[in-house]
Amino acid sequence: MKMQFKKNMNTQPQTDIKRKNSKIFKTISASLLIITCLFVSLPTQGQSQPSRIGIEQPGYILDMAFYYYFADDYVRAIEYFKKYIEIKGDQEVPLRFLGKMALERDYLDDAIEYLERAAKVAPKSEETLYYLGRAYLSDDQTQKGVQTLEQLHELSPGDISTLYILVQVYNQLNDTRKEMIYYRKLSGALKGRGGFNPLLYKSFIRLAIYHNQRKEYADALHYYKEIHQMNPRDFKAAFILGQLYKANGRYAEAAEIHEPLVKIQPNNIQLLHSLVDTLFILNSVKTNYYFSLYKNSTNRMDTLYRAIGEQAKGNNEKALALFKRATRKNKNKLSLQVGLLRSTPMTNLKEKKQAAFMSLYFAQQIQAYPLAIKFASTLNKLLDHESSQTNFKQKFFYATVNEENYSKEANDLAYHYIEFYTYHGSTNEMVRRPKAALSYYLQALKYIGKLESWLEAAKNTDKIDEPSYLKKIDDLKYRKSALLIACGWLTVYDYKESQFDSEKLLLKAKEIDPEDARAYYFLGILYHNEADKNNNNKAGYEKSEQYLLEAQKAFIVASKNNTAPSVIYFHLGVVSEKLGKFEETEKYLLKAIEMDPFNPGYLNFLGYTYSQHNVKLDQAYKYVKTALEEDPVNEAFLDTLGWILFQMKKYEEALGHLLFAKSLADDRDFDDSVISFHIAETYYMLENYPMAKIYYQQTLDTIDASSEPLDEVYLKERINKIKSMYNKKGN
Numbered sequence: 001m002k003m004q005f006k007k008n009m010n011t012q013p014q015t016d017i018k019r020k021n022s023k024i025f026k027t028i029s030a031s032l033l034i035i036t037c038l039f040v041s042l043p044t045q046g047q048s049q050p051s052r053i054g055i056e057q058p059g060y061i062l063d064m065a066f067y068y069y070f071a072d073d074y075v076r077a078i079e080y081f082k083k084y085i086e087i088k089g090d091q092e093v094p095l096r097f098l099g100k101m102a103l104e105r106d107y108l109d110d111a112i113e114y115l116e117r118a119a120k121v122a123p124k125s126e127e128t129l130y131y132l133g134r135a136y137l138s139d140d141q142t143q144k145g146v147q148t149l150e151q152l153h154e155l156s157p158g159d160i161s162t163l164y165i166l167v168q169v170y171n172q173l174n175d176t177r178k179e180m181i182y183y184r185k186l187s188g189a190l191k192g193r194g195g196f197n198p199l200l201y202k203s204f205i206r207l208a209i210y211h212n213q214r215k216e217y218a219d220a221l222h223y224y225k226e227i228h229q230m231n232p233r234d235f236k237a238a239f240i241l242g243q244l245y246k247a248n249g250r251y252a253e254a255a256e257i258h259e260p261l262v263k264i265q266p267n268n269i270q271l272l273h274s275l276v277d278t279l280f281i282l283n284s285v286k287t288n289y290y291f292s293l294y295k296n297s298t299n300r301m302d303t304l305y306r307a308i309g310e311q312a313k314g315n316n317e318k319a320l321a322l323f324k325r326a327t328r329k330n331k332n333k334l335s336l337q338v339g340l341l342r343s344t345p346m347t348n349l350k351e352k353k354q355a356a357f358m359s360l361y362f363a364q365q366i367q368a369y370p371l372a373i374k375f376a377s378t379l380n381k382l383l384d385h386e387s388s389q390t391n392f393k394q395k396f397f398y399a400t401v402n403e404e405n406y407s408k409e410a411n412d413l414a415y416h417y418i419e420f421y422t423y424h425g426s427t428n429e430m431v432r433r434p435k436a437a438l439s440y441y442l443q444a445l446k447y448i449g450k451l452e453s454w455l456e457a458a459k460n461t462d463k464i465d466e467p468s469y470l471k472k473i474d475d476l477k478y479r480k481s482a483l484l485i486a487c488g489w490l491t492v493y494d495y496k497e498s499q500f501d502s503e504k505l506l507l508k509a510k511e512i513d514p515e516d517a518r519a520y521y522f523l524g525i526l527y528h529n530e531a532d533k534n535n536n537n538k539a540g541y542e543k544s545e546q547y548l549l550e551a552q553k554a555f556i557v558a559s560k561n562n563t564a565p566s567v568i569y570f571h572l573g574v575v576s577e578k579l580g581k582f583e584e585t586e587k588y589l590l591k592a593i594e595m596d597p598f599n600p601g602y603l604n605f606l607g608y609t610y611s612q613h614n615v616k617l618d619q620a621y622k623y624v625k626t627a628l629e630e631d632p633v634n635e636a637f638l639d640t641l642g643w644i645l646f647q648m649k650k651y652e653e654a655l656g657h658l659l660f661a662k663s664l665a666d667d668r669d670f671d672d673s674v675i676s677f678h679i680a681e682t683y684y685m686l687e688n689y690p691m692a693k694i695y696y697q698q699t700l701d702t703i704d705a706s707s708e709p710l711d712e713v714y715l716k717e718r719i720n721k722i723k724s725m726y727n728k729k730g731n
Helices: 023-040 058-070 074-088 092-104 108-121 126-138 142-155 160-172 176-190 198-213 217-230 235-247 251-264 269-281 287-297 303-312 316-326 334-343 346-365 369-390 392-398 408-430 434-458 466-492 502-512 517-533 538-558 566-578 582-595 600-613 617-630 635-647 651-667 673-685 689-701 712-730
Strands: none
Touching: 058 074, 058 092, 074 092, 092 108, 092 126, 108 126, 126 142, 126 160, 142 160, 160 176, 176 198, 198 217, 198 235, 217 235, 235 251, 235 269, 251 269, 269 287, 269 303, 269 334, 287 303, 303 316, 303 334, 316 334, 334 346, 346 369, 346 408, 369 392, 369 408, 392 408, 392 434, 408 434, 408 466, 434 466, 466 502, 466 517, 502 517, 517 538, 517 566, 538 566, 566 582, 566 600, 582 600, 600 617, 600 635, 617 635, 635 651, 635 673, 651 673, 673 689, 673 712, 689 712
């Protein structure tokens, strides 16, 4: 594909002054060279003319080459640069200037020839790589151009000109993913500079739009917040930011962003429409005021908003009729269900309860957890009110369980309590209240157990026939298994104070529903965690592997495409690595990557595994670079990259990445002695023994925080060896 590089690409963004050859700079440089020539090369009065030998000296020739270059006399500059190369052979600087002049004059073949020779002499010259990359792109050698510029990016990650060109190249290649990767890097390089930066602003806008279109609302929200901070008066960006807050369930923040916008555009119907909806859901006293503005700005108002207006004025009867009419069009709207909940009287408890359930459900779906907790509280009061009217709890739990005492109404109310406790437990789990979540899940299990007894007593009677009984029992079986798994999952991780036994809960779930792959999967994770805690216990890893293989089989049986989720293969790869099964590890991780090719965790783990075995380092490097494209400031990924470069014997490059990883870990108050160990080993290979000793000691001091086993004896031997080296020098 033709790149149209020179016509369409601005290779010098306004924010970057590097490599600008302005007339002023050239004039000053030429003047300095003229003065130098006058004092050094040209004869003074009474002196003889410079000898032919002096004129043919390489230094004089190079001075004249630069003199003519900065005087814009390219013909003579080229003549002298070539003459210098004839005498001295290929050198990077004159070849680069020859290539640069050829590029500026659009002699692309000559430019590429000179710049390739320069790159051969000095493969890490940033200037040469920059101009060579541009020359390739101008000559439609896109792949070479990209490779060269990405090589330059490796050497100088923060170079804005390079990043900007790569953004434009990938834009023209329609490779949106790579374009956004470099926009992310560009924004990182530009952020923190003083003043308003148009290129940074553009980067944030492109990234925000990209993530919003992909419905990656959390990422889109992040970039729209950046845009809003840079320019609070950008109406469109602020409006979208408020909408994204709503999409992420953050209604109070949405109102905080949208309200000031009304002062800017008081008759913006779309803005007022959204703000009224937000404030109504929040039950704000401001709803009526903004509804009035909305009403005065539009000639056409749908039924839902007419209902909101009536309820805001306190006309619940009219509001209810309108809300019910609005359900014919779309029931799946939070504000509609909230309106029904508020306007339905207690005399119609069934419908009010249904609206409470739906409000809770929709709030949970959009992660509006504070609202979900409020709706759950309302629902609980409604259920308890209904229970008290019929003395339900007393009869359900303490009456004799028989056919005579069974009632459909009690059966339905028990189901409602089960759903309430399940939903509310889930909400509490999401807001990191594990004890509360467990208590609600266990309450749901308590109701299920009792309801099973009632159904058993009433089966094959006129109260419940066989098919209905079996259907209800199957449903309760599924709910019980799911709740046991949820309880087990909660207790697997960071809820150590819980008295519940994760393994027993998960095994019980497995017994209830042997085909539920989740129980096997969580048991696999449980045993893996326990093995990690118990000094890498081999039997624990073997048990983990067994359950993960069972999970794989169960998922395959249940799936339509004859495969398990990628995360199963990933965990099988991880546990295989713990068991020292390299071939199995590689097989599973490659399968996971095949299914999810840009998952940074998968890519990093396989890359690190290769580095630990010192095999396939080129492939490992590619995997980890891709992982860093997805998450460029992840200390674990940077540590992996550093260790791969270490294994490649590129110690200086390795050290930069490892020190960056350490700084990121320190910023998070995260101690992982593996990073310190890798830094120590790198300093040792660079023969910087004092720094190596510091990091070996740091590794030893924090060895308990290591993410993988480290050899304490080896560390002490290294420290003692360095000490003895310096003791000998001292003697």
